[in-house]
Amino acid sequence: MPSSLTPLQRIGHAALLSLVLLPSTSIAATIGASQTVDFSPTVVNNFCDITTTGGSLAVERKRGLITSDSSLSGTFNGTQTLGTIAVVSNLTSAGTVIVDPPKLSGGTAATTSEVKLGNGSYSSTAQSLNLGNDGNLPSTNLHVRFSTTSNGNKFANGTYNAVATVTCTDDANR
Amino acid sequence: MMQTAKALAGCLGAAVLLAANHAQALGLAPLLLEQRRGVLQVSNTSDRLQRVELQVFRVRQVQGRSTAELTPLPPAEAEALIRLRPSVFRLGPGASRVIAYSVAQDQPSFYVCGTSLQGLVQARICSRWRSVSASARRQP
Numbered sequence: 001m002p003s004s005l006t007p008l009q010r011i012g013h014a015a016l017l018s019l020v021l022l023p024s025t026s027i028a029a030t031i032g033a034s035q036t037v038d039f040s041p042t043v044v045n046n047f048c049d050i051t052t053t054g055g056s057l058a059v060e061r062k063r064g065l066i067t068s069d070s071s072l073s074g075t076f077n078g079t080q081t082l083g084t085i086a087v088v089s090n091l092t093s094a095g096t097v098i099v100d101p102p103k104l105s106g107g108t109a110a111t112t113s114e115v116k117l118g119n120g121s122y123s124s125t126a127q128s129l130n131l132g133n134d135g136n137l138p139s140t141n142l143h144v145r146f147s148t149t150s151n152g153n154k155f156a157n158g159t160y161n162a163v164a165t166v167t168c169t170d171d172a173n174r
Numbered sequence: 175m176m177q178t179a180k181a182l183a184g185c186l187g188a189a190v191l192l193a194a195n196h197a198q199a200l201g202l203a204p205l206l207l208e209q210r211r212g213v214l215q216v217s218n219t220s221d222r223l224q225r226v227e228l229q230v231f232r233v234r235q236v237q238g239r240s241t242a243e244l245t246p247l248p249p250a251e252a253e254a255l256i257r258l259r260p261s262v263f264r265l266g267p268g269a270s271r272v273i274a275y276s277v278a279q280d281q282p283s284f285y286v287c288g289t290s291l292q293g294l295v296q297a298r299i300c301s302r303w304r305s306v307s308a309s310a311r312r313q314p
Binding site (some may be wrong): 008030046047048049050051052053054057068083087090095098102126130144160163164165166167168170 | 198219237242302
């Protein structure tokens with residue numbers, strides 16, 4: 001401030017200066033301290049869920065065939081019921097589902113072990129299923145059938161169990 | 175007497191059929207192990223109790239795609255690759271469990287799979303560990 005000002009002028013300048021500064025200090029007091037809004041973290045992961053319904057097996061009366069497929073011709077003992085598989089995932093095109101040929105356990109070994117998916121045909125080799133663009137596989141029917149050339153082409157008396165392995169993986173193309 | 179036996183057999187048959195048709199669901203995340211140490215989350219989204227086993231498998235190719243071998247590695251060999259505690263447990267309806275893992279250094283690629291036997295189907299959801307050399311080959 002220039003020293004040539006009279007005391008009265010100095011008081012006038014000081015009053016003017018405080019009027020200029022006053023609004024800004026009062027605005028700062030109105031805003032107050034800053035606040036944050038916190039969110040709990042999330043974890044991003046690729047995942048896969050397999051849903052299945054189990055089937056049941058029946059044996060042909062001549063005992064040469066064990067199957068879950070009720071559409072096969074012949075007379076069967078037991079109840080044939082198909083299995084189903086469905087997949088929900090967040091996988092992209094790299095995700096895949098592999099269905100391996102079934103394994104039969106029981107008294108007589110199976111000579112052929114085959115699996116059928118949906119409306120496809122029976123196969124004795126592993127099958128790969130592509131997931132949809134949404135990463136899902138809709139419910140798909142799964143049938144198994146077994147035949148034998150052992151024991152006079154007949155499965156011996158006893159209890160037989162079958163298992164088909166369904167595998168979901170990511171990174172399948174690498 | 176004969177009618178009672180038939181009725182009983184019918185009930186048993188219906189029970190077996192009902193059990194066979196009941197849905198079971200198994201989930202696993204993540205599907206890629208990107209760190210030597212971490213956690214796997216295994217979930218049962220069905221309304222039935224499930225016995226779940228975490229098993230280790232070598233990598234094989236099916237129709238040009240990588241997946242897990244059918245036979246798991248023996249426990250001692252699996253333990254040398256990855257440490258999982260616990261590796262066998264039961265999951266109640268709607269339950270999930272977090273399992274800590276640690277991969278030994280300089281291991282080849284392998285899969286660790288959550289497996290559950292569900293009637294005619296053995297469900298496996300597999301998470302892959304990629305060896306350092308395999309990962310390096312993918313770099314441009």
